[in-house]
Amino acid sequence: MSILVLGGAGYVGSHAVQALVEKGYDTAVVDNLVTGHREAVNGKARFYEGDIRDQAFLTSVFHQENVEAVIHFAASSLVGESVSEPLEYWDNNVSGTRVVLDVMKEAGVKHIVFSSTAATYGEPEQVPITEDMPERPTNPYGETKLAMEKLMRWCDEAYGIRYVSLRYFNVAGAGGSIGEDHDPETHLIPLVLKTALGQRESISIFGNDYDTPDGTCIRDYVHVEDLIDAHLLAIRYLQEGKGSGIFNLGSSQGFSVKEIIETSRQVTGEKIQEKVAPRRKGDPARLIASSDKARSVLGWTPTRTTIERIISDAWEWHKGHPRGYNDQKGADLS
Numbered sequence: 587m588s589i590l591v592l593g594g595a596g597y598v599g600s601h602a603v604q605a606l607v608e609k610g611y612d613t614a615v616v617d618n619l620v621t622g623h624r625e626a627v628n629g630k631a632r633f634y635e636g637d638i639r640d641q642a643f644l645t646s647v648f649h650q651e652n653v654e655a656v657i658h659f660a661a662s663s664l665v666g667e668s669v670s671e672p673l674e675y676w677d678n679n680v681s682g683t684r685v686v687l688d689v690m691k692e693a694g695v696k697h698i699v700f701s702s703t704a705a706t707y708g709e710p711e712q713v714p715i716t717e718d719m720p721e722r723p724t725n726p727y728g729e730t731k732l733a734m735e736k737l738m739r740w741c742d743e744a745y746g747i748r749y750v751s752l753r754y755f756n757v758a759g760a761g762g763s764i765g766e767d768h769d770p771e772t773h774l775i776p777l778v779l780k781t782a783l784g785q786r787e788s789i790s791i792f793g794n795d796y797d798t799p800d801g802t803c804i805r806d807y808v809h810v811e812d813l814i815d816a817h818l819l820a821i822r823y824l825q826e827g828k829g830s831g832i833f834n835l836g837s838s839q840g841f842s843v844k845e846i847i848e849t850s851r852q853v854t855g856e857k858i859q860e861k862v863a864p865r866r867k868g869d870p871a872r873l874i875a876s877s878d879k880a881r882s883v884l885g886w887t888p889t890r891t892t893i894e895r896i897i898s899d900a901w902e903w904h905k906g907h908p909r910g911y912n913d914q915k916g917a918d919l920s
Protein backbone atom coordinates (compact mmCIF):
# COMPACT_ATOMS: atom_id res chain seq x y z
CA MET A 587 0.00 0.00 0.00
CA SER A 588 1.17 3.52 -0.69
CA ILE A 589 1.49 6.78 1.15
CA LEU A 590 0.02 9.58 -0.99
CA VAL A 591 1.78 12.91 -0.50
CA LEU A 592 -0.29 15.90 -1.61
CA GLY A 593 1.97 18.87 -2.33
CA GLY A 594 5.02 16.59 -2.41
CA ALA A 595 6.94 18.82 -4.82
CA GLY A 596 7.01 21.72 -2.35
CA TYR A 597 9.66 22.59 0.19
CA VAL A 598 8.40 20.55 3.14
CA GLY A 599 6.60 17.91 1.04
CA SER A 600 9.68 17.03 -1.01
CA HIS A 601 11.59 16.34 2.22
CA ALA A 602 8.76 14.06 3.31
CA VAL A 603 8.89 12.18 0.01
CA GLN A 604 12.64 11.75 0.34
CA ALA A 605 12.31 10.39 3.89
CA LEU A 606 9.43 8.05 2.96
CA VAL A 607 11.40 6.61 0.03
CA GLU A 608 14.51 6.20 2.20
CA LYS A 609 12.44 4.35 4.82
CA GLY A 610 11.09 2.00 2.16
CA TYR A 611 7.51 3.29 1.92
CA ASP A 612 5.80 2.94 -1.44
CA THR A 613 5.24 6.63 -2.18
CA ALA A 614 3.09 8.61 -4.63
CA VAL A 615 2.88 12.37 -5.06
CA VAL A 616 0.18 14.74 -6.29
CA ASP A 617 1.18 18.32 -7.03
CA ASN A 618 0.01 21.03 -9.42
CA LEU A 619 3.51 22.59 -9.41
CA VAL A 620 2.12 26.06 -8.70
CA THR A 621 4.86 26.63 -6.11
CA GLY A 622 6.54 23.22 -6.19
CA HIS A 623 9.33 21.82 -8.35
CA ARG A 624 9.24 18.54 -10.27
CA GLU A 625 13.04 18.30 -9.74
CA ALA A 626 12.50 18.19 -5.96
CA VAL A 627 10.52 14.92 -6.11
CA ASN A 628 12.55 11.80 -5.48
CA GLY A 629 12.66 9.66 -8.63
CA LYS A 630 11.43 6.57 -6.77
CA ALA A 631 8.06 8.19 -6.03
CA ARG A 632 5.26 8.04 -8.62
CA PHE A 633 4.27 11.56 -9.67
CA TYR A 634 0.79 12.76 -10.68
CA GLU A 635 0.59 16.36 -11.87
CA GLY A 636 -2.78 17.89 -11.06
CA ASP A 637 -4.88 19.93 -8.67
CA ILE A 638 -6.40 18.51 -5.48
CA ARG A 639 -9.54 20.56 -6.16
CA ASP A 640 -10.09 18.52 -9.35
CA GLN A 641 -12.20 15.73 -7.87
CA ALA A 642 -12.20 13.57 -11.03
CA PHE A 643 -8.40 13.77 -11.23
CA LEU A 644 -7.91 12.99 -7.54
CA THR A 645 -10.40 10.11 -7.70
CA SER A 646 -8.46 8.62 -10.61
CA VAL A 647 -5.24 8.81 -8.58
CA PHE A 648 -6.95 6.94 -5.72
CA HIS A 649 -8.11 4.32 -8.26
CA GLN A 650 -4.52 3.83 -9.45
CA GLU A 651 -2.97 3.82 -5.99
CA ASN A 652 -3.82 1.54 -3.11
CA VAL A 653 -3.61 4.42 -0.61
CA GLU A 654 -2.99 3.59 3.02
CA ALA A 655 -2.58 7.15 4.29
CA VAL A 656 -2.51 10.69 2.95
CA ILE A 657 -0.01 13.35 3.98
CA HIS A 658 -1.48 16.70 3.00
CA PHE A 659 0.93 19.60 2.35
CA ALA A 660 -0.90 21.11 -0.66
CA ALA A 661 -1.91 24.64 0.24
CA SER A 662 -1.34 28.32 -0.33
CA SER A 663 0.72 29.56 2.59
CA LEU A 664 1.80 33.18 2.34
CA VAL A 665 0.36 35.24 5.16
CA GLY A 666 0.51 38.59 3.30
CA GLU A 667 -1.00 37.19 0.11
CA SER A 668 -3.81 35.61 2.13
CA VAL A 669 -4.78 39.05 3.45
CA SER A 670 -5.10 40.44 -0.08
CA GLU A 671 -6.59 37.26 -1.62
CA PRO A 672 -8.83 35.67 1.05
CA LEU A 673 -11.18 34.04 -1.48
CA GLU A 674 -8.29 32.36 -3.29
CA TYR A 675 -6.95 31.06 0.02
CA TRP A 676 -10.32 29.78 1.10
CA ASP A 677 -10.73 28.05 -2.25
CA ASN A 678 -7.33 26.37 -2.48
CA ASN A 679 -7.04 25.46 1.18
CA VAL A 680 -10.54 24.76 2.46
CA SER A 681 -12.25 23.69 -0.78
CA GLY A 682 -9.14 21.66 -1.70
CA THR A 683 -9.25 19.83 1.63
CA ARG A 684 -12.98 19.24 1.26
CA VAL A 685 -12.29 17.43 -2.03
CA VAL A 686 -9.43 15.43 -0.45
CA LEU A 687 -11.69 14.25 2.39
CA ASP A 688 -14.54 13.45 0.01
CA VAL A 689 -12.26 11.32 -2.19
CA MET A 690 -10.78 9.63 0.90
CA LYS A 691 -14.29 8.84 2.15
CA GLU A 692 -15.30 7.32 -1.20
CA ALA A 693 -12.06 5.29 -1.35
CA GLY A 694 -12.33 4.16 2.27
CA VAL A 695 -8.97 5.72 3.24
CA LYS A 696 -9.02 6.46 6.97
CA HIS A 697 -5.71 8.18 7.84
CA ILE A 698 -4.53 11.72 7.09
CA VAL A 699 -1.51 13.66 8.39
CA PHE A 700 -2.03 17.37 7.93
CA SER A 701 0.26 20.43 7.73
CA SER A 702 -1.09 23.05 10.06
CA THR A 703 0.55 26.14 11.45
CA ALA A 704 1.31 28.32 14.43
CA ALA A 705 -0.79 30.92 12.61
CA THR A 706 -3.89 29.14 13.99
CA TYR A 707 -3.08 30.69 17.40
CA GLY A 708 -2.65 34.29 16.22
CA GLU A 709 -1.07 36.59 18.80
CA PRO A 710 -0.54 34.35 21.86
CA GLU A 711 -1.20 35.58 25.40
CA GLN A 712 1.87 33.73 26.60
CA VAL A 713 4.71 31.52 25.35
CA PRO A 714 5.52 28.68 25.07
CA ILE A 715 2.28 27.94 23.24
CA THR A 716 0.50 24.72 24.15
CA GLU A 717 -2.21 23.08 22.07
CA ASP A 718 -4.96 23.99 24.54
CA MET A 719 -4.43 27.74 24.13
CA PRO A 720 -7.10 29.78 22.30
CA GLU A 721 -7.07 29.80 18.49
CA ARG A 722 -7.47 33.35 17.25
CA PRO A 723 -5.93 33.58 13.78
CA THR A 724 -5.04 37.11 12.68
CA ASN A 725 -4.99 36.41 8.93
CA PRO A 726 -6.96 34.36 6.36
CA TYR A 727 -4.10 31.84 6.02
CA GLY A 728 -4.33 30.84 9.70
CA GLU A 729 -8.14 30.96 9.51
CA THR A 730 -8.22 28.54 6.57
CA LYS A 731 -5.87 26.11 8.36
CA LEU A 732 -8.14 26.20 11.42
CA ALA A 733 -11.17 25.60 9.20
CA MET A 734 -9.41 22.64 7.59
CA GLU A 735 -8.70 21.19 11.05
CA LYS A 736 -12.37 21.61 11.99
CA LEU A 737 -13.49 19.94 8.78
CA MET A 738 -11.23 16.98 9.56
CA ARG A 739 -12.69 16.76 13.06
CA TRP A 740 -16.24 16.47 11.72
CA CYS A 741 -15.14 13.96 9.06
CA ASP A 742 -13.63 11.85 11.84
CA GLU A 743 -16.98 11.90 13.68
CA ALA A 744 -19.01 11.19 10.56
CA TYR A 745 -16.82 8.83 8.52
CA GLY A 746 -14.09 7.64 10.90
CA ILE A 747 -11.30 9.40 8.98
CA ARG A 748 -8.68 9.90 11.70
CA TYR A 749 -6.19 12.77 11.44
CA VAL A 750 -3.01 14.07 12.97
CA SER A 751 -2.71 17.82 12.51
CA LEU A 752 0.83 19.09 12.96
CA ARG A 753 1.08 22.79 13.74
CA TYR A 754 4.47 23.82 12.43
CA PHE A 755 6.29 26.82 13.78
CA ASN A 756 9.08 28.21 11.51
CA VAL A 757 10.39 25.48 9.25
CA ALA A 758 13.96 25.93 7.96
CA GLY A 759 17.04 23.98 6.93
CA ALA A 760 17.48 21.50 4.11
CA GLY A 761 18.28 17.85 3.57
CA GLY A 762 21.00 17.01 1.10
CA SER A 763 20.01 17.42 -2.52
CA ILE A 764 16.76 19.29 -1.84
CA GLY A 765 16.06 22.62 -0.21
CA GLU A 766 13.86 25.69 -0.02
CA ASP A 767 13.13 27.44 -3.32
CA HIS A 768 10.13 29.77 -3.22
CA ASP A 769 9.44 32.50 -5.75
CA PRO A 770 8.90 35.02 -4.35
CA GLU A 771 10.78 34.05 -1.20
CA THR A 772 9.35 35.63 1.94
CA HIS A 773 10.96 33.57 4.73
CA LEU A 774 13.71 35.09 6.83
CA ILE A 775 16.46 32.44 6.72
CA PRO A 776 16.54 31.91 2.91
CA LEU A 777 16.41 35.69 2.41
CA VAL A 778 19.35 36.22 4.79
CA LEU A 779 21.29 33.49 2.94
CA LYS A 780 20.50 35.03 -0.45
CA THR A 781 21.96 38.26 0.95
CA ALA A 782 25.07 36.31 1.98
CA LEU A 783 25.29 35.01 -1.61
CA GLY A 784 25.28 38.59 -2.90
CA GLN A 785 21.87 38.19 -4.59
CA ARG A 786 20.38 40.93 -2.40
CA GLU A 787 22.05 44.05 -1.11
CA SER A 788 20.73 43.77 2.41
CA ILE A 789 18.22 42.02 4.61
CA SER A 790 15.36 44.14 5.93
CA ILE A 791 14.51 43.78 9.59
CA PHE A 792 10.74 44.19 9.81
CA GLY A 793 10.52 46.32 12.95
CA ASN A 794 13.00 46.85 15.78
CA ASP A 795 10.55 48.32 18.28
CA TYR A 796 8.85 45.14 19.48
CA ASP A 797 8.64 44.34 23.18
CA THR A 798 11.51 41.83 22.98
CA PRO A 799 15.09 42.07 24.35
CA ASP A 800 16.59 43.44 21.09
CA GLY A 801 13.34 44.87 19.70
CA THR A 802 13.02 42.33 16.84
CA CYS A 803 10.53 39.48 16.50
CA ILE A 804 11.24 36.13 18.09
CA ARG A 805 10.44 32.86 16.32
CA ASP A 806 10.88 29.15 16.96
CA TYR A 807 12.82 27.49 14.10
CA VAL A 808 12.49 23.76 13.46
CA HIS A 809 14.69 21.76 11.08
CA VAL A 810 12.72 20.41 8.14
CA GLU A 811 14.14 16.90 8.65
CA ASP A 812 13.12 16.84 12.32
CA LEU A 813 9.70 18.04 11.23
CA ILE A 814 9.41 15.16 8.75
CA ASP A 815 10.38 12.65 11.45
CA ALA A 816 7.19 13.73 13.24
CA HIS A 817 5.13 12.95 10.11
CA LEU A 818 6.49 9.41 9.99
CA LEU A 819 5.67 8.99 13.68
CA ALA A 820 2.19 10.37 12.99
CA ILE A 821 1.60 7.71 10.32
CA ARG A 822 2.64 5.03 12.79
CA TYR A 823 0.41 6.57 15.49
CA LEU A 824 -2.60 6.36 13.17
CA GLN A 825 -1.66 2.82 12.08
CA GLU A 826 -1.68 1.83 15.76
CA GLY A 827 -5.34 2.86 15.88
CA LYS A 828 -4.89 5.89 18.11
CA GLY A 829 -7.30 8.82 18.08
CA SER A 830 -7.06 12.04 16.07
CA GLY A 831 -4.93 14.79 17.55
CA ILE A 832 -3.28 18.16 17.14
CA PHE A 833 0.42 18.66 17.92
CA ASN A 834 2.76 21.66 17.89
CA LEU A 835 6.12 21.15 16.20
CA GLY A 836 8.87 23.54 17.20
CA SER A 837 12.17 23.52 19.03
CA SER A 838 10.82 25.35 22.11
CA GLN A 839 13.61 27.92 21.71
CA GLY A 840 13.15 31.44 20.40
CA PHE A 841 15.56 33.45 18.24
CA SER A 842 15.17 37.08 17.28
CA VAL A 843 15.54 38.35 13.72
CA LYS A 844 18.83 39.97 14.76
CA GLU A 845 20.10 36.71 16.25
CA ILE A 846 19.28 34.87 13.01
CA ILE A 847 21.22 37.43 10.98
CA GLU A 848 24.19 37.32 13.38
CA THR A 849 24.30 33.50 13.40
CA SER A 850 24.10 33.53 9.59
CA ARG A 851 27.15 35.81 9.51
CA GLN A 852 29.05 33.30 11.63
CA VAL A 853 27.92 30.30 9.58
CA THR A 854 28.59 31.85 6.16
CA GLY A 855 31.57 34.05 7.00
CA GLU A 856 29.86 36.80 4.96
CA LYS A 857 29.12 40.37 6.09
CA ILE A 858 25.32 40.39 5.39
CA GLN A 859 24.17 44.01 5.43
CA GLU A 860 21.00 44.71 7.38
CA LYS A 861 18.59 47.62 7.41
CA VAL A 862 15.62 48.40 9.58
CA ALA A 863 12.27 48.51 7.77
CA PRO A 864 8.72 49.08 9.05
CA ARG A 865 6.91 46.31 10.87
CA ARG A 866 5.22 43.72 8.64
CA LYS A 867 1.46 43.74 9.24
CA GLY A 868 0.16 40.87 11.36
CA ASP A 869 3.53 39.72 12.77
CA PRO A 870 3.23 38.57 16.40
CA ALA A 871 6.20 39.66 18.56
CA ARG A 872 6.92 36.18 19.90
CA LEU A 873 6.03 32.67 18.76
CA ILE A 874 7.55 29.79 20.67
CA ALA A 875 6.09 26.29 20.75
CA SER A 876 5.72 23.87 23.54
CA SER A 877 6.25 20.56 21.74
CA ASP A 878 5.90 18.49 24.90
CA LYS A 879 2.76 16.80 23.56
CA ALA A 880 4.49 15.68 20.31
CA ARG A 881 7.41 14.40 22.37
CA SER A 882 5.33 12.47 24.89
CA VAL A 883 2.47 11.20 22.68
CA LEU A 884 4.16 10.73 19.29
CA GLY A 885 7.61 9.99 20.74
CA TRP A 886 9.12 12.84 18.67
CA THR A 887 12.81 13.44 19.44
CA PRO A 888 14.19 16.22 17.28
CA THR A 889 17.97 15.95 16.90
CA ARG A 890 18.95 18.87 14.62
CA THR A 891 17.97 21.46 17.16
CA THR A 892 20.71 24.08 17.20
CA ILE A 893 20.13 27.22 15.16
CA GLU A 894 23.68 26.86 13.79
CA ARG A 895 22.82 23.43 12.38
CA ILE A 896 19.55 24.65 10.86
CA ILE A 897 21.20 27.65 9.19
CA SER A 898 24.29 25.76 8.03
CA ASP A 899 22.19 23.00 6.39
CA ALA A 900 20.16 25.69 4.59
CA TRP A 901 23.41 27.45 3.63
CA GLU A 902 24.87 24.27 2.10
CA TRP A 903 21.85 23.98 -0.16
CA HIS A 904 21.75 27.64 -1.15
CA LYS A 905 25.49 27.65 -1.89
CA GLY A 906 25.09 24.56 -4.09
CA HIS A 907 21.91 25.88 -5.77
CA PRO A 908 22.23 29.66 -6.02
CA ARG A 909 19.40 29.70 -8.59
CA GLY A 910 17.37 27.09 -6.71
CA TYR A 911 16.04 24.21 -8.79
CA ASN A 912 16.94 26.06 -11.99
CA ASP A 913 20.45 24.77 -11.22
CA GLN A 914 19.39 21.13 -11.51
CA LYS A 915 16.71 20.86 -14.17
CA GLY A 916 16.49 17.26 -15.29
CA ALA A 917 18.54 15.88 -12.40
CA ASP A 918 17.60 12.45 -11.05
CA LEU A 919 17.24 12.55 -7.26
CA SER A 920 16.65 8.84 -6.81
Ligand SMILES: NC(=O)c1ccc[n+]([C@@H]2O[C@H](COP(=O)([O-])OP(=O)(O)OC[C@H]3O[C@@H](n4cnc5c(N)ncnc54)[C@H](O)[C@@H]3O)[C@@H](O)[C@H]2O)c1
Pocket residue numbers: 592593594595596597598599616617618619620621622623636637638639658659660661662663678682701702703704753754755756757758768
Ligand atom coordinates in the same frame (compact mmCIF):
# COMPACT_ATOMS: atom_id res chain seq x y z
N1 LIG B 1 7.28 26.49 5.43
C1 LIG B 1 6.80 26.79 6.65
O1 LIG B 1 7.49 27.44 7.48
C2 LIG B 1 5.42 26.33 7.07
C3 LIG B 1 4.97 26.67 8.36
C4 LIG B 1 3.71 26.24 8.76
C5 LIG B 1 2.91 25.47 7.91
N2 LIG B 1 3.35 25.18 6.65
C6 LIG B 1 2.49 24.39 5.78
O2 LIG B 1 3.23 23.30 5.25
C7 LIG B 1 2.80 23.00 3.93
C8 LIG B 1 3.98 23.01 2.99
O3 LIG B 1 4.62 24.29 3.04
P1 LIG B 1 5.83 24.62 2.07
O4 LIG B 1 6.62 25.70 2.71
O5 LIG B 1 6.47 23.36 1.68
O6 LIG B 1 5.02 25.24 0.85
P2 LIG B 1 5.26 25.01 -0.71
O7 LIG B 1 4.50 26.08 -1.39
O8 LIG B 1 6.71 24.88 -0.99
O9 LIG B 1 4.56 23.60 -0.97
C9 LIG B 1 3.19 23.45 -1.23
C10 LIG B 1 3.07 22.47 -2.40
O10 LIG B 1 1.68 22.23 -2.67
C11 LIG B 1 1.44 22.38 -4.05
N3 LIG B 1 0.02 22.80 -4.18
C12 LIG B 1 -0.54 23.93 -3.69
N4 LIG B 1 -1.85 23.95 -4.00
C13 LIG B 1 -2.13 22.79 -4.66
C14 LIG B 1 -3.30 22.24 -5.24
N5 LIG B 1 -4.47 22.89 -5.21
N6 LIG B 1 -3.20 21.03 -5.84
C15 LIG B 1 -2.02 20.37 -5.91
N7 LIG B 1 -0.89 20.85 -5.39
C16 LIG B 1 -0.94 22.06 -4.78
C17 LIG B 1 2.43 23.41 -4.53
O11 LIG B 1 2.70 23.34 -5.92
C18 LIG B 1 3.66 23.04 -3.69
O12 LIG B 1 4.45 22.07 -4.33
C19 LIG B 1 1.72 24.03 3.58
O13 LIG B 1 0.47 23.43 3.80
C20 LIG B 1 1.98 25.15 4.58
O14 LIG B 1 0.79 25.85 4.86
C21 LIG B 1 4.60 25.58 6.21
Ligand SMILES: O=c1ccn([C@@H]2O[C@H](COP(=O)(O)OP(=O)(O)O[C@H]3O[C@H](CO)[C@H](O)[C@H](O)[C@H]3O)[C@@H](O)[C@H]2O)c(=O)[nH]1
Pocket residue numbers: 663665703704705754755756757772773774775777789790791792793803804805843866869873
Ligand atom coordinates in the same frame (compact mmCIF):
# COMPACT_ATOMS: atom_id res chain seq x y z
O1 LIG C 1 12.83 39.88 5.08
C1 LIG C 1 12.38 39.55 6.18
C2 LIG C 1 11.56 38.40 6.36
C3 LIG C 1 11.09 38.12 7.63
N1 LIG C 1 11.42 38.92 8.68
C4 LIG C 1 10.94 38.60 10.02
O2 LIG C 1 11.43 37.32 10.36
C5 LIG C 1 10.48 36.62 11.17
C6 LIG C 1 10.16 35.29 10.51
O3 LIG C 1 9.46 35.56 9.30
P1 LIG C 1 9.12 34.44 8.22
O4 LIG C 1 8.43 35.12 7.09
O5 LIG C 1 10.35 33.66 7.94
O6 LIG C 1 8.14 33.47 8.97
P2 LIG C 1 6.76 33.80 9.70
O7 LIG C 1 7.05 33.72 11.17
O8 LIG C 1 6.10 35.00 9.22
O9 LIG C 1 5.86 32.62 9.13
C7 LIG C 1 5.94 31.30 9.55
O10 LIG C 1 5.08 31.12 10.63
C8 LIG C 1 3.73 31.43 10.35
C9 LIG C 1 2.99 31.21 11.62
O11 LIG C 1 2.92 32.41 12.31
C10 LIG C 1 3.20 30.56 9.22
O12 LIG C 1 3.08 29.23 9.64
C11 LIG C 1 4.11 30.63 8.02
O13 LIG C 1 3.71 29.66 7.05
C12 LIG C 1 5.53 30.37 8.42
O14 LIG C 1 6.39 30.56 7.33
C13 LIG C 1 9.26 37.53 11.28
O15 LIG C 1 9.34 38.21 12.49
C14 LIG C 1 9.43 38.52 10.12
O16 LIG C 1 8.91 39.79 10.38
C15 LIG C 1 12.22 40.04 8.51
O17 LIG C 1 12.51 40.76 9.46
N2 LIG C 1 12.68 40.30 7.27
